[in-house]
Amino acid sequence: MYVRTIICLANSRKPPSGRCIAGRELNxxxxxxxxxxxSNRPGHEVSEVERRYQNGTTAQLLDxxxxxxxxxxxxxxxxxxxxxDDQYYWVKEGVATWExxxxxxxxxxxxxxxxLDSTFHGVNDKVRDENVGRLGRSxxxxxxxxxxxKVRVEAGYQGRDGRRRVRASFTAMGNRxxxxxxxxxxxxxYLAQQDGEYHVGDAVVCVSVSEVWQDYAYAFRLAASIxxxxxxxxxxxxx
Numbered sequence: 001m002y003v004r005t006i007i008c009l010a011n012s013r014k015p016p017s018g019r020c021i022a023g024r025e026l027n028x029x030x031x032x033x034x035x036x037x038x039s040n041r042p043g044h045e046v047s048e049v050e051r052r053y054q055n056g057t058t059a060q061l062l063d064x065x066x067x068x069x070x071x072x073x074x075x076x077x078x079x080x081x082x083x084x085d086d087q088y089y090w091v092k093e094g095v096a097t098w099e100x101x102x103x104x105x106x107x108x109x110x111x112x113x114x115x116l117d118s119t120f121h122g123v124n125d126k127v128r129d130e131n132v133g134r135l136g137r138s139x140x141x142x143x144x145x146x147x148x149x150k151v152r153v154e155a156g157y158q159g160r161d162g163r164r165r166v167r168a169s170f171t172a173m174g175n176r177x178x179x180x181x182x183x184x185x186x187x188x189x190y191l192a193q194q195d196g197e198y199h200v201g202d203a204v205v206c207v208s209v210s211e212v213w214q215d216y217a218y219a220f221r222l223a224a225s226i227x228x229x230x231x232x233x234x235x236x237x238x239x
Contacts, residue, residue: 004025005025005065006022007064008063009061018043035082036078036082037069038081038083039083062232077132077135079136095238096232101141101227109140115132123177125220126216135209139207142170142205143203143205144171147202148200149200150169152165164195166180168226170205183223200226205227206225208224
């Protein structure tokens, strides 16, 4: 077992019933390599119990957290994955500030933002199976100045019932992206409002590329977190 400390920059929904946790390692106060703790279950999701602190609370977005791990576990383009050790609690060391989040933004990476395909409802939100390995990684933190949140009913795949969904729309590397938002706090906040478009403007977005869905032969770009100064203030006020 070994321990790594990260700024939690993604805490998003992951089937079947867990979370995708990811962040950048903290080394002497500076943001380093990306790390995504994963379980050894088929879906690799992190359960509520596995992300629990000793006091019964669970790791949240923007927590600075020490995570027990057993070994690197890269899976294809998800080179950041490391297997968590579920015999130990996670340890919260603090909460990241807006300044720390901005400092953790990645340098522009044209390879990550290339190979553009779109779903019916999204824009540049999927990557063909044969191109996924060319992305070089599966996580990027980007600061945008034109973020719009879209709430609307989207028809289901192959005739399934439509559902209200939340998407994040922004510009990166000269291209427009409209990605499914899997940040549960953002989803809850905007699904409680009417359908429409909500201008946010300045924000930091963690973009995660999913595993390849074999039924579709695509991986999907997801807005795994949406961070604003207001969310950092909310996080700082948590017990």
